[in-house]
Amino acid sequence: MISVNQLLGVSLAYVAFLFAIAFFAERASIRGKGSWLRSPMVYTLSLSIYCTAWTFYGAVGYAARSGMEFVTIYLGPSLVMIGWWWVLRKLVRIGRAQRATSVADLISARYGKSNLLAIVVTVMAVIGVTPYIALQLQSVTLSLSIFSEPGQPDSLSQAAAAFWVAVGLVLFTVLFGTRNLNANERHDGVVIAIAVEAVVKLVALLAVGVFVVWGVAGGIGPMMERIDNSTIGEWSMDRSRWAALTVLSAAAFLALPRMFQVMVVENEDERHLQIASWAFPLYLMLMSLFVVPIAVIGLDILPAGSNPDLFVLTVPLAEGQGGLATLSFLGGFSSATSMVIVATLALSTMVSNHVVMPVWLSTQGTGAQVSGDVRNVVILARRASILMIIFFGYVYYRLSGGGAALAAIGLISFVGVAQFLPAMLGGIFWRGATRWGALAGLIVGFAVWVFCSLLPSFGPDAVLSAAVFEQGIGGVSWLRPQALFGIEGIDPTVHAMVWSLSLNLAVFVAVSLATFPTPLERLQGAQFVNIFDHSTQARGWDAALATSEDLMIMAQRILGPADALSLFRAEAKRQGLTGHLPEPTQGFLQTLERELSGSVGSATAHAMISQLVGGTSVSVEDLMAVADESAQILEYSNRLEAKSAELSRTARQLREANQKLTALSVQKDAFLGQISHELRTPMTSIRSFSEILRDTDTLDQAEKTKYASIIHGETIRLTRLLDDLLDLSVLENGQVSLNLENGNLNDVIAQAVLSAGGAHTTRLRIHHMQSDQDVPLSTDLDRLRQVFINLITNAQKYCVAATPELTVEILQQGGGLQVVFHDNGVPIPSEARALIFEKFSRINDKDGSGAGLGLAICREIMTRLGGDITYEPRADGNAFIVHLPGRVALAAQ
Amino acid sequence: MGKHVLLVEDEINIIEAMQFLLSREGWDVDTHSDGATAVDKVRAMKPDLVVLDYMLPGKNGIDILSELRADPEFARLPILMLTARGQGRDREQAEKAGVSRFMTKPFSNTEVMTAVRDLVQLAQ
CATH class of the missing domain: 1.10.287.130 (Signal transduction histidine kinase, dimerisation/phosphotransfer (DHp) domain)
Known part of the structure; x- marks a missing residue:
């Protein structure tokens, strides 16, 4: 038989081993040789902190009490992992894009970086996880008590054991988790240590299982027979409980602060999810493989009344396998410690970032006016938080008397943290979700959980009197913690879960619909919901308003002088500047905000930078992003x-x-x-x-x-x-066919004069100014002649001078020709000039012989010939000018 | 008879024809070719009958008719309107404006002189 002291020695050695691994891993990581630390396998194994002491010990107890129902605890997470691309991928992408450091940070970021929301989530997380931490203390204490020999009772009283375990965990966590602060809030050492612990607990459980099946039962066949004969095989399954527990474990898997820590915060590469999506369910399957055999054998060989939660230890011990029992103890110890470390780490980040730092900063003034090195404050706040959280766990353990079964305590925690789910999932899938909706939903759900699940867990008359259980608050029968609204006969866990989550969800949706989001909320909502559409962070700072020196002062206070200086130097160098003060570009402000948010949380970091940037929390880029959000409406x-x-x-x-x-x-x-x-x-x-x-x-x-x-x-x-x-x-319809001929312009004019009756037959005297040389041309000569005749007869009719005269002259104009018909009559009145080429327009048509079509025909013909006809009033009369295009003249040359 | 008729017309050949026909029946014929001054001419002359062309330079027959009818003195003056436009709408317009008789060119001499006689009889 192994003594407790031996066991403590082994435990200490194991812890020292873990610490060494963590230490070297961190060192390797700092030296940039830590890429193996971030492999998909390590990521998958780190997810196994889901399997706590409750899983390690409690699953067997659960199976012994309720048969196959324990499977639901594995089923929920497996379903989440298998459907990773739907929720988990989005969650990880958003968490990384937003540099979320915790669940509280993520929810606060989604709802417009609301610190109030962060505080509420933090407080709820601490309260919700406290029973869980108590559970780990209880399991370690219980397991230790198994080894204390019956002959020397109270060599280590259970309470004292729990206390020292708590102290050990505080030290462990402080040493592991708060050795340094960095922007991305990652802990390489912790992750590798919990990966190792994951292996240890799996190996331990498998070893016990193999021993039970082959060492005790004598092979698979006989084992199956014993299972069939045991009561576990008989228990029928309660469908509503199965469905509820599966949903609950899936919800808890997503919403547990420690799960968020390893799944999102510590995630190095989104692609790791792809491997974890099958590897983690496989791990869970292996973990659950021997649960039933161990439970069956435990029930068989151990005396009635033995605590089934400890079968993993007591069965090997009963069979005299001290070594195996020690391994099993280490497995349980690993489960408990890894959970406590990561959960406490996650919670302490939340507490320090969202509660302690904002309060401390507000007492110190804001922004650059902060005096002293904030880093020490942050680390101190973290350490104090760790101490406080584990202390709460210890208090809960003492108050609940360690009486309840492990699984029941675990489920209480699950329902508590599941309250984050509506705000989380609503936030990443529904843009209409608002801060007030999230807040109201959380508070209502949490209140119902406290009343229906947490307070009753202390037992009747501990916090709630037995009368309240029986008659409800103040005798109002529908306010009974295990029969809300008078609905009785439901399993307390399912009852608490259904009521708290459905009221949470209903209030969340209703209040969201009734309230209007702020611009920052709208933009964050768009960023979250459309994370896959945004390749980069759209939100940024209006950099021009901040001075580098202010930023430097603030960064030194929070990041520490050395880190801040190296950050600023690197940026200055990148910008091609000497010295340590870079231009406060938008990119740099974003980087800085990210760095700061690792220390003080995104809401505080955002607030601090916005102070320096001029108090504007919504920049042009913000507005652009908001516009982007309303792009659909705009479109x-x-x-x-x-x-x-x-x-x-x-x-x-x-x-x-x-x-x-x-x-x-x-x-x-x-x-x-x-x-x-x-x-x-x-x-x-x-x-x-x-x-x-x-x-x-x-x-x-x-x-x-x-x-x-x-x-x-x-x-x-x-x-x-x-x-x-x-x-x-014919002319107007374009049906005229031109009959092109070569000729001489002088000849055409002479023929026209002749046709009109000759130069001397009427009163009008016609002077044909013959040009010196021939003017050859190629056009429809008949049509051109018709135009000339029209113009001559018009002059004959309308020229009313005492001695009417008409001069016909050829002018070279540019490349073309002009034939000017200049008479000495009365100029056409200016108001009539615009109309003379229109049909039926007649001026001074004394004898009524004209229909007013002549000039209209002339214009049509000239258009067909590629030329034009215009009118110019002259001091001594009128001039009609026939324009012939260059090609008409040139063609014949 | 010594009755006065004012012939407002701008086509010389039609003036010639109408003058011949009217004077043969004893009318004292005055002619006027300008639309713009036609109303003044009527006012000055106060004829017993007006033969009015539709299309006139300056102002068309319908406007002249309306202006005359607006004057109580000429509200019942017999006005025979002649038009070469030959569109149904013109007749409607003229009747609305208060024409006594509306005829489309070309007309037969008998027809137009019958119309003139009718109008004078009606006026008496």
Whole structure:
């Protein structure tokens, strides 16, 4: 038989061994040779702090009491790991991106860096985890008591043992966890030590299991038979309890501060999750493999009334396997210590960052005005926190009397920390979650847990009187801790869990919906929920407002002079500056905030830097990020705007088209009216005079001749009108085919003069200024001639000078030619000039012989020929200028 | 008869024809070719009948008609309007403006003179 003293010696040696490993690991890490420390295997093994003494000892006890139900405790985490890419990956990504140092830090960061929330989470975590720490103390104490020989009782009283174990754990944790402070809050030494402990506890449990199956039962076959025959095989399963416990263990796996520490804070590489996703469930499976056999054999061979929680130790002892029992003890010891160390570390970070430091800083003034080295304060705060937390555990252990079964205590803790889950998951999946929602949910859930689970765990009359259990608070029957709202007959754990979590969730959602997030909350919400869309941290500082010296002073206070100096030097060097003061760029401020948050938490670090940067906690970048968050809304509104713009554009186009159509219709009406007028007017004269000629016998010859001439003239006018209309119609529709010929411009003008009746046949005298040399051209000569004739006949008709004259002249203009028809008549009134080339426009048409189509036809022809016709008033008359393009002239040259 | 008619028309050949037809029946014919001053001419002359062309330089027949009808003195003056535009809408407009008779060119001499006689009879 091994004495307690031997056992203590072995334990101390084991601790010394762990400490050495941790020490060397840290040293290797500092020297940059620690990459092996951060392998996926180490990560997976560090996750095994989930398996505490409760798992190591308690699972067997659980199995002995409740059969296969213990599996739920492994099932929840396994499901979380297998579905890692859904929740866990996001959690790790966010935790790393936000440099979250704890659950409290993460939740506070998500809800706008609210320190109030951080404090609430911290307090709840401490209270929630305290029973768990007590559980570890209890297990170590219990296991030690097994070894105390019956002959010498109280060689080490249980209470004293618990006390010394607590003291040992405090020392252990302080030594391991607070040797130094760094920005990322990682502990290489601790992680490697708990990885080793993970191996030890697995090996110990497997060794006991192998011994039980093959050494006691005599092989797998006989073992199976014994299991079948035992009561464990008979117990039926309570479905609601199974589902509830699976959910609960999954929730606790995500929300436990120590799990967050190893899973997120100590995570080196997100890809490690991928391996852990199968390796950790495998580890859990191995841990649970021999639980039932050990329980069955324990129930079989040990006297009735033996504590099944200690079968792992008592079965080897009963079989005389002192060595195996010692190994088993070390396994349980490992489970307990690793849990306490990491949990205490995680909690002390929370307490010092979110409670002690803000309080201390507020008493010291803020920002750069802090005097002294903050580092010592931080380390002191951490150490005090560790002491306090383990002390709480010890007090709880003493108060609860160590009476309750291990598993029951563990479940109380689980329900407590599971209260973080709505705020956590809501925060990473729901942008509508607000600070007040999270706070209200947490407080309500926690209160229900305290009332329904924590206080009853001390037993009737310890804190809550038996009357409260029976009749509810103040005799209100629906306020009974194990039958809330009068619903009875539910298992107390399931009862507490269902009520606390569902009320927590309901209040969280309701208050979130009823409150409005602050800008910082909105932006953090966007960062969390859309973590996979943001490649970098979008939030930053408006750097221009901070001076490097202020930052340096503050950093020295918190990081220590040497670390701060090296940080600033490195940045200055990176920026290509000499000395130790870098430009306070945004990137540097972010780095600094990250470094500081390792020491004082993100909310405090953010607050400190924002003091220096000018008190603005929302920078331009913040606003950009908020804008990014509302990008969807903006985009939607932009789409609406575009749509409305498009609609109004379409409406405008329709309106314009309508106006055009109306204008066209008016034009068409006017045109038809004009044509009708032009046709009917001569026809009126013709009809009237022909009737006069027919019906009047008394007409003399002169009258007859006169009226006949009028009829004749009007028919000619009609014919010409029809010709012009047809001509114009053909020209306007572009149906005219040009008949290109080579010719000489002088010849064309001469022919036109001749066609118009010759230079001397009318009163108008025409001066054709022949140019010296030939002006060859290639165009439709007939059409060009038609234009010239039109212009000449117009001059004949409308030039009203005493001696009307028309000068026709060819001018070279640039590459082209101009033919100017210059008369000495009265200039066209300025208001009419714009219209002279329009159809049916007539000026001073005394005899009514013109339909007003001549110039319109001229313009159409010149357009077809690639030229133009313009009008210029002259001091002594009018000038019509026919422009011929260069190619018409050049083509023939 | 010695009755006065004012012929407001800008086409010389139509003036010639109408003058011939009206004077043959004993009308004292005055002619006027400018739309803009036509109303003044009517005021000055106070004719027994106006033969009014629709399309006139300066002011169209409808406007002249409306202006005359607005004056109580000429509210019942017989006005025969002649138009070569030949569009249905013009007739409506003219009737609304208070025309006594509306005819489309070309007209038969008998028709137009019957209309003139009717109008004078109606006015008496």
